[in-house]
Amino acid sequence: MFWSASPAATPPGPHRRASLDDATEKATNAAGWVEENWATWLTSALQIALIIVIAVILRHVIRRTITKLIERMNRTATAAQGTALGGFLVNAERRRQRSEAIGSVLRSVASFVIMGTAALTVLSVLKINLAPLLASAGVAGVAIGFGARNLVTDFLSGVFMILEDQYGVGDEIDAGVATGTVVEVGLRVTKLRGPNGAIWYIRNGEVKRIGNLSQGWSTATVDVMIAQDQDLDRAREIITTVGEEMSKAEPWNEQLWEAVEVLGLSEVHLDSVTIGVSAKTMPGKAPGIERELRWRIKKALDAAGITLAPRPLPDTPGETPPDPSAAVSAPSALASPTSPQSLATTPIPPPNLGK
Numbered sequence: 001m002f003w004s005a006s007p008a009a010t011p012p013g014p015h016r017r018a019s020l021d022d023a024t025e026k027a028t029n030a031a032g033w034v035e036e037n038w039a040t041w042l043t044s045a046l047q048i049a050l051i052i053v054i055a056v057i058l059r060h061v062i063r064r065t066i067t068k069l070i071e072r073m074n075r076t077a078t079a080a081q082g083t084a085l086g087g088f089l090v091n092a093e094r095r096r097q098r099s100e101a102i103g104s105v106l107r108s109v110a111s112f113v114i115m116g117t118a119a120l121t122v123l124s125v126l127k128i129n130l131a132p133l134l135a136s137a138g139v140a141g142v143a144i145g146f147g148a149r150n151l152v153t154d155f156l157s158g159v160f161m162i163l164e165d166q167y168g169v170g171d172e173i174d175a176g177v178a179t180g181t182v183v184e185v186g187l188r189v190t191k192l193r194g195p196n197g198a199i200w201y202i203r204n205g206e207v208k209r210i211g212n213l214s215q216g217w218s219t220a221t222v223d224v225m226i227a228q229d230q231d232l233d234r235a236r237e238i239i240t241t242v243g244e245e246m247s248k249a250e251p252w253n254e255q256l257w258e259a260v261e262v263l264g265l266s267e268v269h270l271d272s273v274t275i276g277v278s279a280k281t282m283p284g285k286a287p288g289i290e291r292e293l294r295w296r297i298k299k300a301l302d303a304a305g306i307t308l309a310p311r312p313l314p315d316t317p318g319e320t321p322p323d324p325s326a327a328v329s330a331p332s333a334l335a336s337p338t339s340p341q342s343l344a345t346t347p348i349p350p351p352n353l354g355k
Helices: 014-081 092-125 130-147 149-163 232-248 286-304 340-344
Strands: 172-174 179-185 189-193 199-203 218-227 261-268 272-281
Touching: 014 092, 092 130, 092 149, 149 179, 149 189, 218 232, 218 261, 218 286, 232 261, 232 272, 232 286, 272 286
Parallel strands: none
Antiparallel strands: 172 179, 179 189, 189 199, 218 272, 261 272
């Protein structure tokens, strides 16, 4: 039977004493580093918290101020809409959409500027070098600008159209690519309803010119063609009387802003003359007044026995008038009996068989 002796405890060697000393030194250094920098950390944390709180409060205050300003503009437009004159000069829906679009742009710009400035300030407090970040953001911005230049162009054009109040909801405009009534004005797209009821979506960046037919006043123009042999003075008196009667009748007395004016002869032909008639009207009411004027003038001229001239048929595009020389035959040498050609073609007389 064998007995194994228990190993004797090894005395602490120099290696173990060195490990303990290293651990103690590291712990002491870490504690000293924390003790030296905790004040800086606390100061930086307080600065970051203060920056965030100020940015949030400032953003909330500015956005709320913009919203109240927009609501006040809408209330003013609504109040003016209820007055007699305000109904003609103010379009509540147009003012509302315009103010909402402007408010949305201002709120977005304010949020971007405030929060972007706060983010850069926080990074500077954290001792982060902003130069590479700003350079990268500049390169990315240029790349996005080239890639989305059409979108940026539409957006900027829409902002300036709204700020300058070039048109609004309810206006009759000619945008070049389409004509119709404005249904909705956006920052990127304008929606029009055409005369046939079609909805046109027009990118704001594609619009090169705008003709607004609903601002200020409109002009109703009517051309009256009468026969050449009719009494022009009598026709002028009848048209003037028709314009005076129409300006006193409802609802045309509100839509006609000036008296109907007979301009005189605008065209003179061999079998007809054209008398021009014009009137200044309420914006957007010219087509209806023109139709009513034609109706009344036609009935008055018929009652007075003045004959209207037939409108000449328009030339059909692509067709050329017949050549009058096409029916004339070319000159021939055989038309002259003394010409060599006529003599050569004279039949030879038959021989005299009786001799």
